[in-house]
Amino acid sequence: MPELPEVEIVARELREGSAARGPSVVGKTIDRVTVLWPRHIATPSAAVLKRELPGQTIRNVRRRGKYLVFDLSRDVLLIHLKMSGDLTLVGAAAPRDKHAHTVFHFTDGTALRFSDTRKFGKVFLVGRAEDIVGRLGPEPLERGFSAARLGRMLAKHKRQLKPLLLDQSFLAGLGNIYTDEALHLAGLHPLRCSDSLSPAEVRALWAGIRRALRAGLRHNGASLDWVYRGGEFQHHFRVYDRAGQPCPRCGTAIRRIVVGQRGTHFCPVCQRLP
DNA sequence: AGCGTCACCCGGACGC
DNA sequence: TGCGTCCGGGTGACGC
Numbered sequence: 001m002p003e004l005p006e007v008e009i010v011a012r013e014l015r016e017g018s019a020a021r022g023p024s025v026v027g028k029t030i031d032r033v034t035v036l037w038p039r040h041i042a043t044p045s046a047a048v049l050k051r052e053l054p055g056q057t058i059r060n061v062r063r064r065g066k067y068l069v070f071d072l073s074r075d076v077l078l079i080h081l082k083m084s085g086d087l088t089l090v091g092a093a094a095p096r097d098k099h100a101h102t103v104f105h106f107t108d109g110t111a112l113r114f115s116d117t118r119k120f121g122k123v124f125l126v127g128r129a130e131d132i133v134g135r136l137g138p139e140p141l142e143r144g145f146s147a148a149r150l151g152r153m154l155a156k157h158k159r160q161l162k163p164l165l166l167d168q169s170f171l172a173g174l175g176n177i178y179t180d181e182a183l184h185l186a187g188l189h190p191l192r193c194s195d196s197l198s199p200a201e202v203r204a205l206w207a208g209i210r211r212a213l214r215a216g217l218r219h220n221g222a223s224l225d226w227v228y229r230g231g232e233f234q235h236h237f238r239v240y241d242r243a244g245q246p247c248p249r250c251g252t253a254i255r256r257i258v259v260g261q262r263g264t265h266f267c268p269v270c271q272r273l274p
Numbered sequence: 275a276g277c278g279t280c281a282c283c284c285g286g287a288c289g290c
Numbered sequence: 291t292g293c294g295t296c297c298g299g300g301t302g303a304c305g306c
Contacts, residue, residue: 002300039282066300083299084284118283120300159276168301175300260278263298 002066002081004140004173005216006231010087011063014112022089028106029057030072037101040114042122049125053077053104064133065172071129078124078132079114085121088113136172140209147206154194154202162190163260165209174209177222177233177240180265181212184239184247189273190257190264196274239265 013021030053038046056072063069070077092109102114102123114121124132138145157164164170165179183190185208188201216222221231238248243256247267257264
């Protein structure tokens with residue numbers, strides 16, 4: 001279930017090369033594209049994608065929110081992995097993968113394979129990355145994301161913290177895991193109203209968000225959908241997926257409720273509703 | 275603006 | 291063992 005840390009790790013590995021994902025894709029030129037599941041191609045049509053990509057070279061791979069951004073010589077390719085998507089650089093002789101739905105073949109014979117068991121992932125080809133990621137909120141790990149800024153953002157809304165933090169146009173990159181973890185680190189109930197936080201609570205939330213994301217990065221992401229081989233963060237969850245188990249801080253049984261159709265995990269003692 | 279609901283998928287867990 | 295059913299994940303579309 002890729003959230004900011006998992007996507008960041010994929011971007012880094014594709015950019016710099018890794019054992020899990022193969023050598024860097026930066027500098028490779030696309031020769032042709034195979035699309036076995038056209039519904040992956042969100043924009044434009046698969047036909048246009050197959051026509052426009054050949055000849056373009058990958059200049060850089062980066063992340064914005066949960067999107068992977070491939071800067072090409074002319075256009076920008078964006079991929080959203082959703083929950084079960086993965087990208088691997090493979091050689092010409094690689095065994096086929098029945099879940100590989102879009103394959104970018106390079107002129108050197110290698111190929112970047114987009115596999116997605118649940119077929120939720122999306123591919124976008126646009127002239128400017130902003131066409132897709134322009135509506136995203138700030139990056140929580142960026143220098144400019146201060147506690148004061150978070151406080152101003154929170155005060156502008158009257159929403160429950162959990163759905164607000166999951167809203168990518170409010171803040172980019174938090175999914176269900178890191179939101180629950182951040183709220184526990186901050187000692188804030190997921191149903192607290194965003195404009196009701198004291199300055200100290202805002203600072204705690206700011207620190208909790210950043211600590212949760214950094215912990216995920218440090219442990220190479222979480223592996224729940226058997227996608228991110230090597231990710232270990234699932235062994236360090238404080239509340240996520242731990243209903244009935246003891247809170248790491250006070251020992252009280254973690255509770256699970258549903259907020260906006262999302263499973264939400266919290267400690268009823270450390271995260272009280274005023 | 276904010277909220278609820280649904281659709282999109284399918285592997286795995288569960289119940290019978 | 292083999293079925294059937296439900297769940298969860300991120301997002302966009304929709305209606306209120």
